[in-house]
Amino acid sequence: MEFIFDAKHQESVNKKLSSGNVVVSKLLIFPIKSCEGTSVVESTYTTDGLEFDRWWTIIDASNHKLFTARAIPKMVLIRPKVVQDPTDPDGGRLEISFPSDSDCETFSVPLRPTPSTLQQWTLVEDCSVHSMTNMDGYITQPHSSSGSEASLCSAVLSRFMGRPVHLIFKGPRPRPAAPTWSFEKLDPFVGYHDGYPLHVASEESMEGVKAMVKKWSQEHAEDSSDPQIWDTKSMVIERYRPNIVFKGAVVPFAEDMWREIVISPASGFKGNSPPSGALIRLLPNVDPASGLRNMSVPSKPLLKFRKGLDPGRPAFSCFGANAVPAGEGILRVGDVIAVKTWDNV
Template sequence: MVLITPTIQQDETSPHGGLLHVSFPEDTDCRPFSIPLRPDEAVLKKWKSLNDLSMFGVFTVDGYICQAVDASSRTSSSPEVQLNVPSNTLSAYFGRPVHLVYKGSTPRACIPSTNFPELDATAVYQDLYPLLFLSEESMLEIEKELRPRVGTQGIDERWKTEKVTVERFRPNLVLKGAGPFAEDGWEEITIGSDSAAPRILVVGKCTRCLLPNVSPETGEKDKAVPFKVIMKFRMGADPNYKSKACVGSWGVPKQDGVVTVGDVISVKKVLTK
């Protein structure tokens, strides 16, 4: 799946702000397609709605089955619809029935965390919480722990020099300057220096599965890295999940705001236990 390439083609002069273009590896027979970037109510009314979608077997969410449009008619107020192209193309690629779904507007509750057992927050689509941040120093620490283990535990020799990229851990905010795993001890932060800087609760640490072992560039799964490494020195970082390794921290914004590259993070509260 990581070999599928989504590209945002932003165009504020177009009816829906542009297109989301989806392309596939050249060695497949799957043709690329495009969908409206920000479909309005008129578009969504034409798409089949679903109210019983399941995320992880835990959350029930709503959504719409996406329909493609002719990319050459992006400036038209009613671009030509290409029915069932996303569903048919993705089903052919995966070899099983698949739909591309646009998440509906109904929020869902975020689950309470170790740090916030009474958490009152919602998310729309995100995995567990809206934000996941990780520092560059934390990534360097993982590599520091990795190098001496090369040749053991099934860790291949290529890891003597190959980098463990931050993309493997899928954060949407990458930090720098606080030191490795400094985020473990934060409870509340702001991002930006003005009075409107968004306030973010650091609700907990992100427990990790085997997915970071899959290269986001090639789609190939490594048999050991980084999972076996982080299990050696990050297991039990969350006392409620002592058998899990934690890398990165989850965040929940408590107010709206704009975040830009280079913004300064201010730590407002730290954990006291």
């Protein structure tokens, strides 16, 4: 089973692009790394990504390592909600809630903490995740409107996580993203993202993933060591945690060939896209609705059908593309996507 993006397919995509049929169908932000995402109809952005996206993360209280849903799948059930308030000095609050059976109460933290607010918080300067080190963050305290003790945030999260943890807000130290094989001079800065400010993917690519999972499952139905047949209905694009989802590109994985894109009417936006940039590990195997992880899918099917597409990491499979905004502006659902430059064209 192969998905081949050839010159004929590119011509078809170009026709769709020129007719304005390729549009943003969904915008997603993930305020707390590895926790539930929020679908929004519009979002402001800077060169660092969408507003509020991965501004917070959860760390181990003892060694300051970041936790992700790869290790603790139920993190995807933590629900952050952005509540903006222009009359609030801190811009509003991030309201954090938990599953009803968790016995964990909802609490809120400042949304855009002011310098005076941050001065009251402890700065942790030695956070790390995967192979990335030297990350910083402020240990958050409850929003002033809650009247709660300073330890509430850590206490509630620790109860849910089953170990001592802290919620931290990105600190002042710039965190550059590494250059890619296709963009050696790329120099974006990120919050608590794994690598780049944005992840772009298409609805058509997600349908391609479902087809791959279905075929792989059928091939392994009689394999006693891996008997699971995956319900593709649970294969939602949120598993891959993209920021910008588009539709109308005719074929799956058209974004593999996009090097620079312009999204209009948002002015000044270009996506510098390392092709096939989103590397698949175990996080997409976690069902965002249940918090349960399957150890096989979609990671194993994608390793069979989508491996070796990123020359920089040939052992990994890929879905979607990483992206870096070239400026600032507002993105909206319904904005039209145009490809400025294609890969190897």
